[in-house]
Amino acid sequence: MLKGKIPGKETIFTTMSQLAREHQAINLGQGFPDYDPDQTLINLVNEAMNNGYNQYAPAMGYLPLRESIAQKSKSLYHCEIDPQQEVCITPGGTYAIYTALTTVLHPGDEVIVFEPAYDSYVPDILINGAKPVFIPLSYPDFSIDWDRVRNAISGKTKMIMINSPHNPTSSVLNSSDLKELSEIVNRHDLYVLSDEVYEPIIFDGMKHESVLKYPEIFKKSFVVFSFGKVYHCTGWKTGYCIAPKSLMKEFAAIHQFNAFCCFHLVQVALATFMKNEKTFSSLSNFYQKKRDLLSSQLTGAGFKALPSHGSFFQLFDYSSLSDEDDLSFAKNMTIHAGVGAIPVSPFYSQKSNVHALRFCFAKKDETLVAAGERLKNYFRN
Ligand SMILES: Cc1ncc(COP(=O)(O)O)c(C=O)c1O
Known part of the structure; x- marks a missing residue:
């Protein structure tokens, strides 16, 4: 018998990408680039293949890569991590998030999740028998109301999940958010899952506030990154997790019997x-x-841009074009205007009234212009 611990719903990314394919729409929905990684990186991959790196990698990852990650953490965040014991290379960020949650959660535990939330978080919590406790990000800047977080904490709260730069809203956390987080997690002795897969993609002179910069938070954190997002190679499914030694030991215990290692x-x-x-x-x-x-x-074309501070997404309000709900509007736009985007409501546990779609701009300039032309033709005529 199947366990049925999570709703077996198809993700919105599959639904909308399929619809875009069926209608030859330009797909600005799912978050992947339509251009290749840097040629130097492609050449290095070919070289590695020709140089015989075709068998299993060490379970925690190729050590020189872990050393490069430790070096980056030091130079960007002044965080000294031990490449031998505090970094694990994973088959993507999603896997790292799942493994971190499985490391920590027991049935009945509660996890604070901000909504809208990246769609793997809640299934990962449920599959571990734990319970998501939802806190909506404040509209329209999608910031965190820390008093609401304080009020949501119970004796069962085990973890807080944060994501900055944020998918789907493109909001970013600032240093005062991290100070609030530090105060709360230390007072209640909570774990943190910090999803930082869009780490360097931050705009208008803002700086990424990594949990790695805050030793008082990092001591109980799993911090997740993705090479796919950063180096235009989402299909390589390669990411990593950084955590203090004692947490990484438990994470590695699960990883070794799951993926064991990843693409060498x-x-x-x-x-x-x-x-x-x-x-x-x-x-x-x-x-x-x-x-x-x-x-x-x-x-x-008549959309209203909501602020995008980071990630490779931007939300656009379509209230002046239609009063449809976001899923219907996104589907009709894909079918009739020939441009696909992602509705925001599937990122919420309850019905939401956000009249906005998420567009991905990790596309060639000509793709973005062609999509704009189609939308202008459709909505302006
Ligand atoms: C917020 C967020 N976290 C994690 C991931 C997963 O990254 P990966 O493709 O490396 O598994 C994504 C991918 O879209 C994401 O948007």
Whole structure:
């Protein structure tokens, strides 16, 4: 008999991408680039394959890659981590999140989740027999109301999950948010899952506030990253988790009987590639230009841009174009205007009244312009 611990609903990404394919729509829905990774990185992967890195990697990952990650954590966040015992390379960020939650949660535990939330969080909590306690991000800036967090904490609360830069709202946490978080987790002795997969993609001169910068939070945290998101290679499904030694030991115990290890030659390539800091520091500027291009296209079609401070998404309010609910509007837009986007309501546990769609601007400039033209033709005529 199947366990049926989670609702077996198809994710909204599958639904909308399928619809976009059926109607030859330009897919600005699912979060992946339509351009290739840097040629240097591709060459390094080929080199690693030719150099014989074709068998199992060490369970925790190729050590020089873990060393490059430790070096990055030190230079960006002044956080000294032990590459041998505090980093694990994982098959993507999603896997790292699942493994971290499975490491910590027992049936009956409660986990604070901010909504809208990336769609793997709640199934990961439920599958472990724990209970999500939802707190909505405040509209329209999608910030956290920390008093609501204090009020939601019970004797069963085990963990708080944060995500910055945030998918789907593109909000980012600032240093005062991290101070509030620190006060709460220390007072109640809670774990933190910090999803930082869009780490370097942050705009308008803002700085990413990683949990790695805050030793008082990091001591009970799992911090999750994704190479796929950062280096335009989502299909390689390679990410990593950083956690203090005692937590990482438990995480590794689960990982070794699940994936055991991940794609070896990609790790070898990334170890060299990420040593060049520019590969990372150039991303803000690269994506900010794409954000601004998409925004000018969509505002020309009658959408209202909500602020996008990070990630490769932006929400656009469509109230002046239609009073449909967001799922119907997104489907009709895909079918009739030929542009796919993601409705926001599936990121909530309850019905939401946000009249906005999430658009992904990790696309070639010509794709963004072509989508803009289609939307202008459809909504302006
Ligand atoms: C907020 C967030 N966390 C985690 C992930 C998963 O990353 P990966 O593709 O490395 O599993 C995604 C992917 O869309 C995401 O948006």
